[in-house]
Amino acid sequence: MPHSIVNQRPAVVSQEHPFNSIPPIVIVLAGAVFAIEAVFSLADAGVLGGRAGIGWRVAAFQDYGFSPGVWELVAERGIWAREYLSRFVTYAFVHHDFTSAIFGGAMLLALGKFVGDLFHWAAVAAVALGSCVGGAAVFGAMAPGNPPLLGAYPMVYGMIGAFTYITWFRLGQLGQNQLQAFRLIGFLLGLQLVFGLLFGGGLTWIADLSGFLVGLFIAPFVAPGGWASFLRRMRQR
DSSP states (O other): OOGGGGOOOOOOOOOSOOOGGGGGHHHHHHHHHHHHHHHHHHHHSSSSSHHHHTTTHHHHHHOBOOOOHHHIIIIISSSOOOHTTTHHHHHOOOOOSSSHHHHHHHHHHHHHHHTTTSOOHHHHHHHHHHHHHHHHHHHHHTTTTOOOBBBSSSHHHHHHHHHHHHHHHHHHHHHHGGGGHHHHHHHHHHHHHHHHHHHOOHHHHHHHHHHHHHHHHHHHHTTTTTHHHHHHHHHHO
């Protein structure tokens, strides 16, 4: 009989390097964020690439960012070229600045570790990449004419969606109020709204919220025990 998510317990971590407890897929994703940002930061400082290196970050915005125009080419005109499809993922590894990249990569590591304590590495990958693609698709469809979408945050919010599902399931097992599971996403979206009102901001929250919803949707299918376990427990309530 498959085990349900609520019966899983994090493995006992030996006294080894802390990265040993983080799923390899999360280390790869976050490592790519950090490595790419390191190249751009060094180029901005003139250490790499000389004068040409100063423009590498802006060139990456144009070559790897996801713009609503890409969505129009793919979804409306049916141009399924690899250079356009790849942007549904590549945008997540290019950031506006050093702070955004470091913060996004750190959140990805932290949330990915928590989700990875319970989910198989392939399930973590499904949540991360699914939310990345889903966030870009909804952003492209709902935010025409906006600047390119950049950064790992839709992927991070997808991890928050999986985290919310885990918390929701555990609260249900304990007979507690399951709405408490949504406190984290409520706090983050509220904080994002306040910053947007104070300092201005675009519509990237659409991609973030979409990433969260995609992660929340995918989680029951890829959690230990899968969808069958989810339905069985829902019928028992």
